[in-house]
Amino acid sequence: MARRVLLLLHRWAGLAMTLFLVIVGLTGSLLAFNSELERLISPQFYAAERPDAPMLDLATLAERAEALAPMARARSVSLAEPGQAMVWMIPRADPTGAEPKELGFNQLFLDPWTGAELGRRSWAELSEGWTNLMPFIYKLHFELALGMPGVWILGVVALVWTIDCFVGFYLTLPAGGALFWRRWGPAWLIRFRGGAFRLNFDLHRAGGLWLWAALLVFAWSSVYMNLWDTVYTWTTKAALDYRPVWAELQDAPKPLENPRLGWRAALAAGEGLMAEEAQKRGFVVERPFSLSYDAGKGVYVFEVRSSLDIRDKTGQTQIYLDGDTAALRLVALPTGQYSGNTVTSWLAGLHMAAVFGLPWRIFVCALGLAVVMLSVTGVYIWLKKRRARRRSASRRVVVKPAARAIFPPFRLPWPSRRSRLDNAP
Secondary structure, three states: OHHHHHHHHHHHHHHHHHHHHHHHHHHHHHHOOHHHHHHHHOHHHOOOOOOOOOOOOHHHHHHHHHHHOOOEEEEEEEOOOOOOEEEEEEEOOOOOOOOOOOOOOOEEEEOOOOOOEEEEEOOOOHHHOHHHHHHHHHHHHHHOOOOHHHHHHHHHHHHHHHHHHHHHHHHHOOOOOOOHHHHHHHHHOOOOOOOHHHHHHHHHHHHHHHOHHHHHHHHHHHHHHHOOOOHHHHHHHHHOOOOOHHHHOOOOOOOOOOOOOOHHHHHHHHHHHHHHHHHHHOOOEEEEEEEEEEOOOOEEEEEEEEOOOOOOOOOOEEEEEEOOOOOEEEEEOOOOOOHHHHHHHHHHHHHOOOOOHHHHHHHHHHHHHHHHHHHHHHHHHHHHHHHHHHHHHHHHHHHHHHHHHHOOOOOOOOOOHHHHHHOOO
16 A cells, blocks of 8 residues: 555656756756856857966956946956856945946956956846856756746755655565565666567666666755755754854845955955964865855855865865954855765765766766656656556446446346335235
């Protein structure tokens, strides 16, 4: 009985998730090579590398961006990609209190060696052409290009997917304990002979088994990506020491739009605080990675790549400092600080194909296609079984009247007991 209930749960959960998993599977396969595709589609946003020339510091790049767009204010500057400094821009507040004017862009790309402008774009706006193809794919992958409703929809799908991973695994186990391994072994095999249904069934069952651990990691990390402040935090805190930045760092009483510290002073203070923390905690700073300002919390965030980072190339070792006083507000390390934060860093790195170099990116690309295959084969199996059930039901409806016509009900030649009693004097 329990197995039948779980089978129904697996069937209907899979059908409900199919469209969403196909979308995130296909888009995720492309995003595994996001950097390479971005460089191929928009080469104008990348400068020729100059290994012998020093790059401009983060503060200088932020100041250059604001000089190039006087009506805008830099929100963050990042050296995430070789040959490129990417600056997120927001409209500058109007001193009269009027609504700030639309900029027409929110990303400004600079040559990290000279500060020269390479280009601008409104992130993920397809109306601007091919240059926003990969940002739009990212937006589709993360929120179905629907904003917060899409985030919540995919969060619920990810939670159902996580639970369904365990349900699907259980359903592959043979019922009963006798000769368990011999009976479970065929579940891991794909037989290419036996017809289309057998092949699709084997691909669905064996594919899910061989990729089960990776599917679970991606399902649960998707919960983190979309339900990070609810389900993921509650669950992780119940099992591990988890201290997310959003919970540790409170919002300012009101947004601090104009901090006393400028970009240059903030960078100097951040470098000093980061050096102190590195000495105290025993890690090595490799290079500056980004500098950003959060008006809602009134803090600058200085981020470096350090010996504690696990992601390829990028950095997540962070210092949060007060925008007015430069006082240290928070230290957030990717690994080694809190067990829950370390696990979360690994989940995010694995999901974003940012660890283990090219082999893992190839695997993530293939896994996205495998998710599509599992979804499609699941629908195929359901359709075939549904048609078989309907044919079986239609045969029962047609055969019964025919059988009665050929073999009419047998009646006794003498009156029944009830009729005898009814006719008794």
